[in-house]
Amino acid sequence: MKVTELIKQSEGRRLEFKAKLPAVSDIAKTIVAFANDAGGELFIGIRDEPRxxxxxxxxxxxxxxxQISNIIHEHCYPVIIPDISVHTIEGAYLIRVQVYRGSNLPYFLKEKGKTKGTYIRVGSTNRLADSEIIAELERQKxxxxxxxEPVHEIVLKDLNIEPFKLFYKEKAGDELNSGSLKKLDLIREYHGNWLAVNALVLFSDSPVREQIFPYAKIECARFKGTTSHEFIDKKxxxxxxxxxxxxxxEFILRHINKGAAVKGVYTESRWEYPVIAIREVIRNAVVHRDYSLVGKDIKVAVYDDMVEITSPGKLMPSIDFSQMEARQSDIRNRIIAPVFKKLGIIDQWGNGLKLISDEMKAYPEIEFRWQETGLQFQVQFVRREIQQQQELQQNLDVLWQQVSTKLGLSWHQVGTKLAPSWHQVEKLLDFCSGPRYMKEIMSELGWKDRTKFRKKYINPLLExxxxxxxxxxxxxNPxxxxxxxxxxxLLLIGIQTNI
Structure with a gap:
């Protein structure tokens, strides 16, 4: 992306702006965080808020x-080599510091050490990494x-995988025996013993699975209205x-509607949401979530205005949801993903985002949103009509307050020469659907005093x-x-609705 386009973007995981060179520790944290994550660019000479x-x-x-080069060399470890360049935009000089994702993870502040000096990028901020995240960075290295990773606390023969074996036989058409477990890397030899890896424990139905991974679950809820204050159903x-x-x-299908849609001369049934895309997002949430994050589960929420799926773990560094048409693939769980492919739960690598993008084209009334919230990735399928109604009401509330204050209005007020009413405001706005002279407006509302009319109506409405x-x-101008x-x-619609 060109620099002129980049500087118009919002700060985020891969982008940061500074009006001037920040403190040594701040710039070092940003560089380390970029190197530990998806890379990023720091621009100096641009104020973020206001831009x-x-x-x-x-x-x-x-x-x-x-100075920047020395800070990175002296305070960041292992070695990070940035690209530093100067750019001229609209006559102003900027410095661009470009950092690529490193291969020698984790990167940290020299003076703090790995435990207290490793930073990651969370949204547009730098966050100190805890032991779990540092361990994940070391695995990536x-x-x-x-x-x-093998689970040493479990004896393989005590792990109940019979339900999974039956499911695998049904979906994949193959027996799941010791040979296939080895081939799928679901068991690993360690000092002469065969141990289950984390993936096999997650595929099991043993009580030990809930002991080791109590958070490997999905919390589903149907909420009343558009907030999470009141449950209608949960699972x-x-x-x-x-x-x-x-x-x-299936939980989502129970809580959304299916209606009829006319296609040519035929009437076809159609879900109110793009269910193929929703199913793909749920599958991806289970396959690609970060199971190393303790205490975080997948959440599926159905509101009046949207379906929302939240999964633990940030997007993998090479995945860009803004480029959904491209067939992108980056696998976090390298044992789980191939098993899900054999089970037919996921398709060929890289097809998922394209599938979602394709179905969204058939649902122009649904907005597809995605965001990283902390160490979680969230997807929303939003009904535009309801969202627009909510935004309309919020805007109306602001307008009520502004106009009421300026004109001294209340709903129970009867219009007089001293105090206007909402009915009179409605009449004025309706009359001014096209350009009108002052004398025309005054005549319509029965006014003769031009000065007072301007003061009580025209000036407040202009302001x-x-x-x-x-x-x-x-x-x-006469x-x-x-x-x-x-x-x-917008205000006129609100007045007419309330009147």
Whole structure:
């Protein structure tokens, strides 16, 4: 992406702006966090809030470049080699520090050490990594996944995988014996003994699974309205992970509607939400969640206005949801994912996002949203109509307050020469659907005193942006006319609804 486009983006996982060179520790934390995560870019010479191109003095550029390079060299470990460049935008000089994801994880502040100096990127902030995250970074360095690690506390013969064996036989058509367990890397030899790996424990139905992974579950809820204050229904799915996606999917189907849609000369049944995309998101949540994060479960929530799925773990570094059409693939759980593929739960690598994108095209009334919230990834399927109604009401509430304050209005008030009413405001706005002269508006509302009318009606409505002038540059233009704004149209709808 070009620099001119980048600097218009919001701060986030891969992007940060600073008006001037930050403190040594702050810049070092950002560089370390970028290297531990998906890489990123730091721009110096841009204020973030409010966004402003402040620039850097030309005679300071070389000194600042050297200073940044020295800070990274002296305070970050292992070695991080950034790309530092100078750019000119609208006559202002900027410094761009580009950091790539490192291969020698974890990176940390030298003076703090690995335990107290490892930082990761969470949204637009740098967060100190705890022992679990540091362990995950070290696994990534060794190119191994958490689900492939052996569990020493369990004797393999005591692990109940019979239900999983039956399910595997039904879906994959193969027997799950010691040979296939080895081939699938679900068991691993350690000092002459065969041990189950974390993935096999997650596929089991033994009580020990809930002891080791009590959070490997899906919490489902149907809430009343658009907030999480009141449950209508809820379900906790604690079975082995191979059956969890379908149960969660069925929960959603129970709480959304299926109607009829006309297609050509035929009438077809159609869910109110894109259920194929929803099913894919749930499956991905189970397959790609971070099982190393303690105390975090998958959450499926159905509201009046949306379906929401939240999964523990950030997006893998190479995945970009804004490029859903591209066939992207980056596997966190390298043992679980191939098993799910054999079970037919997931399709070919990289097809999931494309499948979601394709179905969303058939649902223009549904907005697909995604975000990283802390160490979780959240997807929402939002009904635009209800969201727009809520936003409309919120905007109306603000307008009520603004206009009521300016004009001294209340709903029970009868309009007089001293105090206007909402009925009179409605009449004025409706009359000004097209440009009107002051004398026309006064005549419509039965006023003769031009000065008082301007003071009580016109000026307050202009100040709140409810009406506009045809010639705002010349307020005293004798041909000046007034017309309703988009904000005014919104207010008019609200008045008519309430009246």
């Amino acid at each position: 402003e191109l402040v620039g850097i003095k030309e005679d300071s550029l070389i000194r600042l470049e050297e 060794r190119n191994i996944s958490f689900d492939s 906790t799915i604690t079975g082995n992970i191979s059956v969890q996606p379908e149960i969660a999917y 709140t942006g409810i009406i506009y002038m045809t010639d705002p540059e010349d307020v005293k 041909k000046q006319q007034y017309y309703i704004s988009e904000k005014g149209k």
